[in-house]
Amino acid sequence: MPPTLQTSWQRTLATLAAVLGCAMLAGLAVGQPWPALALAALGMLAAHLLRLRRIMGQLDARVRLPPPHSGGGVWAGVERLLHRARNEVRGRERRLVEMMRAYRAVAAALPDAVVVADRNTQRVIWCNVAAERLLGLSYPRDKGASLGERLQPLPVSHWLSSGRHAEPINDAASPADPSIRISLRLIPYSDALWLLVARDVGKLMRLEKMRRDFVANVSHELRTPLTVVHGYLDMLDPSDNPEWEPIVGEMRRQSQRMTQLVEDLLTLSRLEAQDTLVEEEVAMAPMLSTLRREAEAIGQGRHTVAVEDAAGVDLRGSSRELHSAFSNLVANAVRYTPSGGHIRVRFAPDAGGGVALSVEDTGYGIPEAHLARLTERFYRVSSSRTRETGGTGLGLAIVKHVLQLHQARLEIASEVGRGSIFTCRFGAERVMARTEDIHEEPHD
Template sequence: MLQSSVTPHPERDRLMTRTRRIASRLRDLRSAAGTLPDAVVLLDHSQHVRWFNHAAEELLGLKRPRDRGRLMSDLLRHTELAPWWIDGAREPLNDVTAPGHPNRHVTATLLPFGSRQRLLLARDTSHLTRLEQIRRDFVANVSHELRTPLTVIHGYLELLDPEDVPELAPVLDEMRAQSKRMGQIVEDLLTLSRLETQDHVADEHVQMVPLLASLRKEAEALSQGRHTVTLDVVAPIDLLGSPKDLHSAFSNLVSNAVRYTPTGGRIAIRWAPSESDGATFSVQDSGFGIPAAHIARLTERFYRVSSSRSRDSGGTGLGLSIVKHVLNLHQARLAIESEPGKGSTFACVFGPDRLLRGTQAAEAAAAGVPY
């Protein structure tokens, strides 16, 4: 009987089986990633393209095999993603035009992967952009249509004298109050619609000292002596931007502080330099305070921490949304610190590009830059 000349190697056979299994799984993973609707681009430690899926060709304009091994910065050079990439892509980028597709919008995120590698992800948000535009148009159109009938109703209510019908006096007062509140909601919605359609503001000289003095007078008038209102101007720094919109944003913060601070409380308005050569407008109160779970949602439309308290104070639920949009147009941000029972601080933080200091402010004023 003949003996087989092949000597069995169990360890080698197990290694080959394992290698084939790993290779099969890698093919499955690559195939799955290739069919994802989101663009996926794998970059090496020097940001050269190692691999990308079919969606990356569609959304980012990459072509295989031409773009394999190329620097990602070169591929994004003439796109709306270029400034974000050059700046380090530290935060997700939202709602930008897809490279080579003017009618499509994407969001982009850069994630660390493996050993000094990066994963670039891009998602098509065109349908969300269209839905958002439909919502904006609807809100703007409805608000505009409501303005006239509300004005007529409010006008007729003003003509009615409660003394002529004393038994209806409480009803008429409530109708006037609700008509005025509805009118303010409509005006705030129209303001929001205008801000949402803007992509920049004019660089006008905003003189902060008179603006801050005006805000203090507004706070004292709204408070009617129920609160202690202080103003602290640490440095004579002015701003570049829209005086009307900045006044609206600051006024919203001041009026909120008055509304949500009990009688006898303190409200401090402050304008001071901040980190990184910026400046901060802040309003600090000794009011009810806000639980931490609510802070992230405060700038949403109509979001209320307490519905009953907001209605009693006369707020529309749109003020902080207006503040957020105004600050976005001025490349600024809203910072909120609060603790229940101890009060809140709302701060508008401006970068150095929006500031006019010393001689700059004087030169702008002398040149007649409008205020």
């Protein structure tokens, strides 16, 4: 078992005392004790300095330290400690290198393109093999290259400048091959580095297009048989056979619900296929008046309806699509609010020069766990309540797509038992001055 550092010090001090004692005795024998003692001390100091110089030379040269001497003494103890520390450091370095190689091998094997970039200069630090196929980047050829220049014609410079607030680019042509459709996601995982992840979404986009075409075709084909069913139901007179009245009434309600479902599916398919809008000025004063009338007609006097126009501006966009979105929100508020409840529609200024249209109700409310999924197709918080109110489960999906086409967003706040607030927020670029208002201004 190697001696401890304390034992080494004790042995060194004992050796020092022994040497100095012998030097003193020898000096006394010749009648010169102090010179003999000084020479012995200088000799020992020189030996220690030489030992120290040798150890420092080994450390400075960064070479593997030789195995320490098995003897005692403080320098032997220091050499043992240095040798052990150096071995531990080398072991950690080997493990870190192995981990880095393993992580790099994993990143290189990913089918998605992974690019590590400097956050300040927006230059490439490293990229994996898939980056060459999807982005045209190759390591080490493009190390230090500007991402904005290498990923042309993608407009990524402004996108990269957004940092943590950069929204994913879900569908874009690859700069390496325009026939490849990719999605881009920016992950700022440290103060100095970005992780850019690109994925081939061509197959996904083709499947999505097939789904949209299928839904649109089926919905269109259902129109004809539904029209025939409606025609025959209208020919039936329940007064001829009173016992048929509840049956015929239920058939009419269900056929109307099916027709509404088909219309909503067609609307959603059309919105999903759109990339742009026909821009026009949307007069909000008559729009709000229309929403009030629709809410009162659906509620049939069971609710109080308030409409407030605090913005005094109009919007730029599609009047048809915006009315569809706002009308869905108002209809949902009325359907899911018990009799005696209150519906409030407010059009008001928003932060950054934008505007917001909010629909507030005092209805049942929605549990927080469901809020994130409300805009999914056919997602329902309560299927039984949906059947009672006649909803199709597509209204909020339509609202989401309409707002996306207008570069707007939908925010939902709700509390069970107290009601919900659905807010459509539009940026300043969608706001237009209300130059002429010949319609009646909604007010309360």
